[in-house]
Amino acid sequence: MTTRFFVVDDDRHYARLLSYRIDKAKDHEVHVFHSGEDALDALDRVRPDLVLLDIMMPGLGGMETLRRLQLFEPDLPVVMISAQGTADVAVEAMKGGATDYITKGQDDLVKLDTVVKRLKDRVRLAREVEQLRAEVAKKYGMEEIVGDSPAMERVYQLVQKTLRGNLTVAVQGESGTGKELVARAIHFNADPLPGKPERGPFVVVNSAAIPAELMESEFFGHEKGSFTGAHARHIGKFEQADGGTLFLDEVGELDLGLQAKLLRALQNREITRVGGAGTITFECRVISATNKDVLEMVRKGTFREDLYYRLFQFPIALPPLRARGNDVLLLAQGFLEDYVEAYPRFKGKRLSGAAVRAILDYGWPGNVRELKSTVERAVLIADGDEIEEEDLLINGPNAIRPWAERAGAAPVAAPPAPAAPPAVPSPAPAPAEPAAPPAPSGDGQGGPGDFPPLAGFATPPPAEVYGRGGAEQGVPQAHSSATPQDAPQAQPGGGVDGIAALAPDDLIVPLDDLKRQAVERAFAICEGNVERAAGELGIGRATLYRLLKKYDISTE
Template structure:
């Protein structure tokens, strides 16, 4: 089977140049097309696949630089070699800044032209291969840890993922329940389908039904258009019901019916829509206790908890803390060059391991970012960890120490309140509405207190 020819488009308003380049490139066994203006070139690449373009800078109508700009704005990434009979360093620099691969003067030197074509196509092939490899790689971040507890969860994921069984993931806030759900989806036969997440705690109960099942136009005030719900969006894939323990009893009944019938009815509609979804659910609550208190349906519990997975808190896998901290720092380095030279000292990692992480992995991630920003040198030290994170260790038993150090009652009260608010915000990944609801104050009061105590993420 012969290798497919590379397709090259020559765009120049001089017929002689088009013909000369076409003859040379066809002799080198390339497939060649031509266009006599920038607009014709844009129209051509909109309907045809090309691997490389020659583009004249000085053309009547739309010039080469404007054409190049429109090509990049349209998302075309193939290499473009600019050609000009009036070349200047300034034009070459401008073209390169706009994404041109190379710049050749007319009449082009034959050897240089062919070398530029081969190099450009080679680079294009490498870019395509990289994209193909990237597509095959998991899009989900790794579950970090070598502890016995985490190894057990990884083994469970491998066993459960290929099945259609429903999974209930439990654990404290910030332990990584969502990550476990994503890996079950990633390793399942449904991985090419959608992964749709619904945070049941973040959506008001009166809107949750519309969010899950969708609604028809005019179903209620404000329903100006038909809306497809999360069940339908997840058709052929996975629906992750996060914080399902916060779902109202009314919504629970409708979810149960959807699971029994594999059908949903949009709010305000009469027709049932068939759906094929795998349900994964997560909660930080003890659902069996919630059943006893009348807050959760027992029949729904048995439907969603065919396979239970409990994600352990950090205090039960302290040996994983240094690994997670280093992984968090590496993620920051990939996103922000200002973190590129920073590392942890052995003492700093040991100090992190000894801390109490009530907010678990989420709190540790936030702490690593703070340490990276506040460390004055290139190495995060034990002293920096203890200094920056000292308020995290304040527990009920330490209030006596704070009382000894604070003589004014108002100062004592405000310091303790500030520490409490920061801890609760970190537990909820700085979701202010969710934090306010959990600690029992109005959201507006939460904002006022954050402003009063200068609390910022």
């Protein structure tokens, strides 16, 4: 790694002395200037990593040159060089932002070596951080969002338009459609906010994952001793996100009290820490995400209308995967390639023609998240280089389906034709939900089945929900191949499948009981690993957190 030095001193003899000393190291490149003006002019052509700057120079002088260098690059290390007797000025310069100083004649070259060594480490670290930042930005840039269907093109256009200003963006879409990915893309593509030299961090706050009583402190922070357990000052997410983006995930989960406080914060662009007296201003982008019909919540009085308008200044509706046409294949291929790149021992694995057809025909109730898990799992399952349809585990008796579906929650598992009786004894959709949209996992918790029609994306007809093939024939398809053999088998310990299968024929098991047990069981089997349990249940992590909270299941 080459370190580039600027030596700026009108004393040509001393400038040469310094440059010889520095130039001894092979990885150093030295540029010598005899005035501040010349050094500043050179910034257009070459960018220094470290500057040695004489204080007493005719013309601009060292102090003014320092000030202008800092305007150019605030973190640029600048070491001031002072003549004997001007050490006080050097100390002043340090107060003005210089990194260190060397006094001419007093073991100056020895000190120079020490300072250079230390600052080189700092430069190396700064470069590494910059490189990492660039990698992260690339990872979450637009190019990470796969898909060129018309539905996604519309999303990209909207995302680009959000970048023109700083309105509050609300990303709506079913679980696993990529809402967080879109939020990150907005963040990493946006320019720094006015008045901020660079982009601040992307800070996530998940309203479903944090207990209501801790939520206020999570948002706004708290002062030490403000409540039992507040042992130290805590900086809230709003403050953490200063200059960057605050991503409010699952915003439909906020309780009404907090909604009022959030509204106030967003309106006034200031917050007060819990237990704090003064207000603190913040400046950040705010992006929220939800898979709930927030407008319906407004109608029911569970979501404040004024907050709705504040958050939904710029809504972006993410289409479900089943509405993205051939994107599903692009994504599947992309996930396969990523996985093989990460685990080269799987080099050569490819999707068979039948697997491709199955991927196209399936309804993907868990959206992109489900597709990703399916492809990665299939890579492991496939014995040969060809990944076969059976390896996907999306159709047939071994299909891994969302728990609600396996447990027979209507309308997912129930095949329509009388010849193929429902996989579980539950005879019909629960009466309380007769008009529920025929979505894949209508759990009443904002999962895929609960998502309302989004502007620009018509709710697909019932058959389309589970399989495009079915849509053509007018019957639900992808799982309608279920036969009695497909019915979940009772498990000795009573499992997700067992819950439904053990119920007597004439007993309707309340959906909520099934859900509670399914969540408890998945959580226990996965030994508290939320990511894994959510994956197994076919729901998002946030949804699982919400269910754990709802059913009061201990996560200890």
